[in-house]
Every structure is written in structure tokens, then in C-alpha cells.
Amino acid sequence: MSKPKFQTVTGMHDILPQDQAYYEKIQEVAKKVFAFYDFEKIDTPILEDANLFIKSVGENTDIVEKEMFTLKTKGKDSLVLRPEGTASIMRAYIEHGFLSLPQPVRLWYYGPFFRYEKPQAGRYRQFNQFGVEIIGETDPIVDVQTILVMYSVLNDLGLKGLMVKVNSIGDDNCRPLYRKALVKYLREKKTGLCSDCQKRMKVNPLRVLDCKNEKCQETLASAPQSVDYLCDDCKKHLKDVLEYLDELKVPYCLDSRLVRGLDYYSRTVFEIESTKAGENTGGVLAGGGRYDSLSKMLGGGETPACGAAAGVERIIAEMKENKARVSFSSVPEIFFAQIGPLAKKKSLPILEDLRKAGIKVGEAFGKDALKAQLGKASRLGSKVVLILGQREALNNMILVRNMQTAKQVEVKQEDIIKEVKNILKEK
RNA sequence: GUGGCUAUGGUGUAAUGGUAGCACAACACCCUGUGGAGGUGUUUGUACGGGUUCAAAUCCCGUUAGUCACCCCA
Numbered sequence: 001m002s003k004p005k006f007q008t009v010t011g012m013h014d015i016l017p018q019d020q021a022y023y024e025k026i027q028e029v030a031k032k033v034f035a036f037y038d039f040e041k042i043d044t045p046i047l048e049d050a051n052l053f054i055k056s057v058g059e060n061t062d063i064v065e066k067e068m069f070t071l072k073t074k075g076k077d078s079l080v081l082r083p084e085g086t087a088s089i090m091r092a093y094i095e096h097g098f099l100s101l102p103q104p105v106r107l108w109y110y111g112p113f114f115r116y117e118k119p120q121a122g123r124y125r126q127f128n129q130f131g132v133e134i135i136g137e138t139d140p141i142v143d144v145q146t147i148l149v150m151y152s153v154l155n156d157l158g159l160k161g162l163m164v165k166v167n168s169i170g171d172d173n174c175r176p177l178y179r180k181a182l183v184k185y186l187r188e189k190k191t192g193l194c195s196d197c198q199k200r201m202k203v204n205p206l207r208v209l210d211c212k213n214e215k216c217q218e219t220l221a222s223a224p225q226s227v228d229y230l231c232d233d234c235k236k237h238l239k240d241v242l243e244y245l246d247e248l249k250v251p252y253c254l255d256s257r258l259v260r261g262l263d264y265y266s267r268t269v270f271e272i273e274s275t276k277a278g279e280n281t282g283g284v285l286a287g288g289g290r291y292d293s294l295s296k297m298l299g300g301g302e303t304p305a306c307g308a309a310a311g312v313e314r315i316i317a318e319m320k321e322n323k324a325r326v327s328f329s330s331v332p333e334i335f336f337a338q339i340g341p342l343a344k345k346k347s348l349p350i351l352e353d354l355r356k357a358g359i360k361v362g363e364a365f366g367k368d369a370l371k372a373q374l375g376k377a378s379r380l381g382s383k384v385v386l387i388l389g390q391r392e393a394l395n396n397m398i399l400v401r402n403m404q405t406a407k408q409v410e411v412k413q414e415d416i417i418k419e420v421k422n423i424l425k426e427k
Numbered sequence: 428g429u430g431g432c433u434a435u436g437g438u439g440u441a442a443u444g445g446u447a448g449c450a451c452a453a454c455a456c457c458c459u460g461u462g463g464a465g466g467u468g469u470u471u472g473u474a475c476g477g478g479u480u481c482a483a484a485u486c487c488c489g490u491u492a493g494u495c496a497c498c499c500c501a
Contacts, residue, residue, distance in 0.1 A: 374461055
């Protein structure tokens with residue numbers, strides 16, 4: 001192989017034709033579900049001010065500390081390739097005065113995001129997410145709607161064994177109390193924690209709950225639970241969420257260990273993961289929660305909100321695992337074959353007429369042998385082949401060959417479209 | 428960011444320090460008036476850079492990438 005060898009840079013990947021069907025399917029299903037629930041689409045720029053994420057996601061989170069793609073521009077701006085969607089959308093909400101729209105504002109998005117992580121299967125530095133945000137509503141029913149729409153998209157994609165995990169991490173009033181209780185407990189049991197958790201205890205104690213280390217989980221067995229520390233408002237909120245969930249056919253469980261890594265969350269947090277035969281396969285496909293204080297963090301007013309995001313590449317991996325069927329490019333039912341230079345010249349305009357009539361037509365103009373062209377038509381599975389030879393070109397006729405019965409008739413060129421439509425109707 | 432494993436044509440694989448081979452795919456011709464076949468050919472490779480050796484795909488080091496477990500998260 002020659003010297004200049006280019007390849008995708010770390011963590012980036014090409015989406016090849018064979019995978020496009022998955023991406024299209026996901027976008028199609030997401031769009032349909034979101035449209036039904038009255039979400040409107042929004043696209044925000046890929047580049048944002050670094051501070052947007054530092055302020056919202058949190059300075060001490062891994063996303064900000066080590067996973068941001070930071071760019072220095074010719075000016076002194078510090079820009080980042082967006083690591084997540086919610087902060088951008090809240091920024092847009094404030095910037096464009098969506099506060100004066102009827103509330104809540106329901107938005108959805110789809111696009112690429114970037115995190116500087118070590119790549120692994122289902123985890124890339126550039127990956128796609130889609131998500132929803134319901135901004136301007138405190139009612140717990142929108143929390144459940146958020147869960148429901150994300151669940152519905154995954155379910156409609158044919159994914160099996162989905163499980164929703166929910167929890168409440170309280171609000172600014174009660175979370176500090178819980179945090180204090182938890183830290184106290186952790187200090188007493190310090191020796192039972194892994195070294196990572198001893199660090200976490202100081203910086204972000206709630207994250208200790210998440211640790212997968214078995215020793216830590218044993219230590220946590222009798223740790224105080226966030227639900228016991230919720231203030232009355234938060235308790236009521238969680239109770240309502242669970243009651244609405246009970247009315248749905250969505251499988252869920254309350255998981256007191258569930259916390260989320262981003263600073264802006266409050267009250268309801270949830271994740272949707274895939275499980276196989278009850279076993280947790282570890283794949284978190286979607287996650288989200290309520291973020292009532294995000295607006296204020298970004299300099300806006302008090303605007304309650306709730307949202308969720310799902311990872312496209314992970315969903316695709318899961319679809320492949322489940323062998324979910326997606327339709328690949330449609331077979332051209334009609335195939336056009338030509339013989340001879342005159343016929344070849346007339347081919348393109350005839351093909352255009354068919355295209356304008358909305359008929360998908362396959363061809364192999366690069367091959368002149370009729371045998372080769374029919375061979376390709378066969379391989380594609382086309383039902384009808386239109387054959388234009390020297391003779392037909394001179395008489396303004398064309399042969400219509402039925403590939404299943406091997407019978408063919410000669411028709412006038414001007415009648416092609418009518419003829420083809422008739423044939424397609426018969427199927 | 429830490430640790431383990433891996434890397435041979437487009438794809439899947441063989442070659443246990445001694446001739447880089449096979450299958451599929453692709454392309455061409457047989458074949459400019461009729462079907463998925465067949466025949467005959469052709470193209471394409473040891474990820475990159477060093478080292479050991481008479482000799483390296485094979486052993487060693489580095490790099491890159493992939494992958495797995497952490498970390499974290501979608």
C-alpha cells in the first residue's frame with residue numbers, strides 16, 4: 001500500500017450505505033412519535049460557547065473536565081463542539097424569548113454530538129443523539145410524557161426487553177440534606193469504598209451510588225436513600241410520576257441508586273435500558289430527567305423543564321442484536337434495457353419521463369449486452385423490463401417484458417407510462 | 428485517562444522464522460436482440476515506523492486503529 005494512508009480520526013466513523021437504513025428508520029420513527037405528541041423540531045449549532053456547558057452541565061463533571069472538544073478561534077473565543085443537547089436548547093429558548101409562546105414549549109432534535117472519550121463499541125467521539133425537551137411546565141405528567149415518548153420510539157423500533165428506571169434526586173431544598181446524610185454515612189464506611197469513590201465522596205457524592213464496584217455496592221446496601229429525604233413537594237412529585245406510570249404499559253422500576261452525572265438535573269431522573277431475559281446488559285439507550293434550575297443557571301428566568309436524549313449508535317447496535325428488520329433501498333419494479341447506439345441516446349429522456357411520473361426505474365447503461373442488462377434486472381428482482389432496441393427506437397415503440405411470465409409485448413412509446421402503471425396496479 | 432487482547436486483498440480466512448495461499452466479491456471477455464448460471468482471465472494484501480536475524484506476516488519496541496474491562500456516559 002502506498003504512503004499516504006488516511007483513515008478516520010480517532011472515534012469518528014463513516015456511516016456506510018449498508019447502515020443508512022438504520023439511521024433513516026430511527027429518524028422516521030422518532031419524527032412520527034414526536035409529531036404525534038406535538039413536538040416541534042429545532043436545530044442548534046454544533047459549535048457553542050464553552051461556558052454554556054461549564055455553567056449547565058457542571059464544572060466537576062467528566063463531560064466538562066475531560067470530554068469536551070475545545071477549539072480556539074482566531075479571536076479569543078473558547079468554542080466547543082457540543083457535548084449534549086439540552087443546554088443548547090435552553091439557550092435558544094432564552095435567546096429567542098420562547099417564554100412568550102404558549103407554555104410548555106415542546107421541542108425535539110436530532111444531530112451529532114461530540115465527546116472526547118476513548119472509543120469503544122457503541123461509543124464514539126462523534127455520535128448522534130435525538131431527544132425531546134418540554135420547557136415551561138412543572139406538572140409531573142410531562143415527566144411521564146417525556147419517558148413515554150422516548151420509550152415509544154424505542155419500542156416502535158422493535159426493541160425488546162426495555163426497562164425504565166426512575167428515581168428522584170430531590171431539588172435545591174432537599175438534596176443538600178440528603179447529600180449531607182449520604183456523606184456522613186460514606187465517611188463512616190470509608191474503608192469499604194474503592195479509591196474512585198473516596199474521591200467522588202468529596203466532589204460529587206451522589207455518584208458513589210452509581211459505582212459498579214461490588215465492594216462499594218455492598219457498602220451501600222444500608223445507605224440512606226434519596227426518597228427518604230425528599231421534601232414534601234418533591235415527594236408528591238415523585239408519587240404522581242409513579243402513579244401516571246402505573247397507568248401505562250411501560251415496564252418500570254424505582255431505582256434509588258439512579259443518579260445522573262449532569263449538574264442541572266433535579267427531581268425526576270430516568271434511564272431506559274435494554275435487558276435480556278431479565279439480565280441487565282448494561283446498555284443505557286436513553287436517559288433524561290427534570291431540570292428546573294437550568295434556566296436560571298444560564299441567566300434566564302425560573303423555567304421548569306424536563307427532557308431526555310437517546311443515543312442513535314447504541315440503538316442501532318441494539319437493533320442489530322435484536323435482528324430488527326429495517327427496509328433497505330427499495331427494489332426498482334421496472335428496469336430499462338437498451339440495445340444499440342440510437343436506443344441508448346433515446347434512453348435518458350424516456351427515463352426522465354418515467355421519473356416525472358413517479359416510477360422508479362433501474363438501469364445498467366454501462367453495459368451494452370442485453371444479456372448483462374437482463375441479468376442485472378433479474379438480480380435486482382425487477383418485475384418488468386422495458387427493452388428499447390434499434391428497431392423499436394426507429395418505430396417509436398418499446399418492448400415490455402414481464403420477467404415472471406417471460407412474455408413480452410410491443411407498445412407505443414407514448415403509451416409507456418400508462419402501460420407501466422397498469423402493470424404495477426395488477427400486482 | 429488506566430489496563431488487557433487484536434491487526435494478512437473490498438470481505439472472510441490460511442501460512443507455528445524459510446515460495447504470502449484460498450474462498451467470496453469486483454472487473455474484463457466469451458456475449459450489441461433476451462434471465463440469477465458457467466467458462467477464461469485480470470486487479471487488489473502482511474496497518475505504520477524501527478529493531479533482532481542469512482532470512483520476519485510470524486520474534487522485540489514504538490505508533491496508529493479496533494476491541495474488551497475500568498472511568499464515564501447516549
